[in-house]
Amino acid sequence: MGASAFTQRAHDALADPNLKTAIDRTTGTAETKRAAAVGAFPEFQAARARGAAIKDHVIANLDHYLVEFERNAQAAGAHVHWARDKAEAAEIVTRICKDADAKLVTRAKSMLGEEIGLPHALDDAGIERVETDLAEHIIQLAHERPSHIIWPAMHRTREDVATLFFKDHHPPPDADDPASMVASARRILREKFMSADVGISGANFLIADTGATCTVTNEGNAELSTTPPRVHIVTAGIEKLVPSTDHAMALLRLLVRSATGGEVTQYTTFHSGPKRPGDADGPEEMHIVLVDNGRSRMVGDEFRQMLRCIRCGACMNHCVVYRQIGGHAYGGTYPGPMGAVLTPVLDGLAQSRDLPHACTMNGRCEEVCPVQIPLKTLLKAWRVRSWDSQQEVGPLRMGLGLWGFAARRPRLYHFGTRLALPVMRLFGKGGWIRRMPFAGGWTDTRDLPKPAARSFMSQHANHGNEGPK
Template sequence: MIAAPLRPAAATPDFTARTTDALADAWLKTAIDRTTGTARAKRAAIVGQWPDFAVARERGKAIKDHVVAHLGHYLAEFERNAAASGSVVHYAATADEACRIVVEICRSAGAREVTRSKSMLGEEIGLPHALEEAGIGRTETDLAEHIVQLAGERPSHIIWPAMHKTREQISVLFKAHHTAPHEEETPEAMAASARRHLRRRFLEADVGISGANFLVADTGSVCTVTNEGNAEMTTTPPRVHIVTAGIEKLVPSMGHAAMMLRLLVRSATGAALTQYTTFHTGPKRAGDRDGPDAFHIVLVDNGRTEMLAGEEMRAMLRCIRCGACMNHCPVFNHIGGHAYGGTYPGPMGAVLTPVFDGLTMQTRDLAHACTLNGRCREVCPVDIPLPTLIKGWRTRSWREGLEPRSMRSGLGVWRFLALHPALFRWTLGIGARALRLLGRGRGRIHALPALGAGWTRYRDMPEPPPGPTFLQAEAARRRAAAR
């Protein structure tokens, strides 16, 4: 496939520069509002039709916690049953090892071209780069991933990877790269153009690579969930099917998988069921009309056992990658996914990026961008305490001395004022009067001087209401109550 090379994460500017660019992009905000607004409305409607959603949520949480607590047992059971069905199971401790295994399988199969169904685990381990460096042609088959690949960009959302693209931009990409591009500027015509282009790739691919939404321990099956059918076209026609999956994707049985699917789909797309929910169990058998001759499953650790060993991050292993947390996150809804700079954006990215990339001066910014409003936990289908995990990274960042001097100095001033209540109240009163002068009775302050300029660059500051401050009003209330 002829496409622009994927830009590596290291080449991107720092978080402040990325967010500045995102906030200045008026179309991006419109695109995010349309996509996530629709997702929120559809999720609210479908959850509202499920009276026992809260019970199911607790059950889903319990299933994932049980698997994580007995991960070794279920890994062994899954490997045993997968092998019995003819699958070959590989273990990879790191992202590099996982990529090396996949590339070696492709080379052993003599593969020159591979198709890939959407997989965030593949993005996480850098599989697109590894295939490119090995000289193996790669075609992304999910429509949005196809768009992102043509643009040489990274996904901006784990469910809607191309949510940042306009129809006009997609039209230009398709006309530049498709051999039989669309003539009418309609979504239907553009989708048909992609279908014509991808159909040949599906049939010519030597290897198909997919992710896994769930791994079923008692059958050794791999479950994929899509709305386009591209996963089935990726996993069925090629001679070899390779699955890359995180070790936390396990569930004990088909019954548990069905339970988790109900939570996943409702939280991800606001539907009762996706168009295609497929269970793959080994390669083609005697008498089967289609399917791969070889079936490989690469189980990837990449920091997950470290998360398991530490109590702070263990709850994150419940994550089923539904994207609900970012759809409801006010920060994500202002800056989009690319501003986060990692594979996973939004609240989940603020937690996971420091796990995969280490806590550095760059990744620490993600935790500090969070408002800690708690909406992400409210909508999480497995009740991950995301605000608590994010606060944990803030604490560690402070402990390791990664906070800039300005923040440490500012908190030092705050601490001094907090320890001197009279001075704190006086300063608060002066600040409220200054803000009222800047607001001039308009209700909003459009520009603040000095350190406050960063706040009002892209938003207004509410003007303090007339009358006493909260502390003054509370003091007056207590005096009146004491009389």
């Protein structure tokens, strides 16, 4: 983390043509499919408003629903654990695994697990960990972190995946086409599913009035991770609560359309306690670890609306910055606009102040958020905090000070604009500026549009709102 580290990571990402290709393939498809799904759902805007209202109600009554969920989960036979921070959460999970004498653990995709550092905690405890989501399996083989909350291996091309599978799968895939590689992963993982001692999952929703947890997947790996093992562990943030199954279904209509452009996923599973007498299968023990890690602090400040987030990933699929630099450049668990808001909460503003600034403020993330989170406003709030706490230092603070001085003096500002335009045009060629003094931060990785001969204000003064005749 850190400002200079972010700058270097972003620079490296912009210089990687394969990364741009991989991101464009996935985000472009996701954007198109989401638009089609929303277009076919006339009630989408009303559903967004209802989704935001459900989440706001839970946030305002979080203490009540936490107590209700714990009571009902315990009544169903689950053990409920409380974790104040990520270290305590990881310790609880590893302790449960050790108490179960676990040698092999299967894990379904969970960004909360990434947030608390669970993969590293299990590895450090000497417990074999197998990531069962296909994309997470790729990430594990590559020894990387997820770059997207829905498609963790988005930054990897099919050719990259083929190289990994031919190196690490024994026997290797029959061919390098997608079907052959999926079949190879299925062969490798099937044995692990059936021999695991503990299965770990996240939860998309926690149902307060039943004590059930809900997982949403497209591969069925979560079900195979949680049903055959003797012990099932759920890790979930406390903001995942909803009052009832009906409320979960209302949010599912938003989640799936926004995440994958579908109406419903292949697998939506509710887990309510361990196996009961007469059940054909299921775990003998179920543990639910409820994680705070800064969330209760958010309830009391201007970032409480971020607790609405249902982790669909739509904001990053439509973010012009994310689509240029990918997820790893952000440095934290959560990338994109939602990550730029959450990471300062989780890791501290001093370590991540560049993230709120890595935004053009175009507002596309707000437009597509299924629960109407005002992401642009929250990012601006972090910028204000960063400025007020004197974290903007050196050339940046001086440059903003000079700009502010000129902006408060319109005549000076317009004079500077009139002076700058002809100078900038001297460096233009073919409608673009590819090199210009003091603009290397931009032109090193992309061209700058050649400016018009006259400024907007100058043209507006002559033509007004009607434009040129």
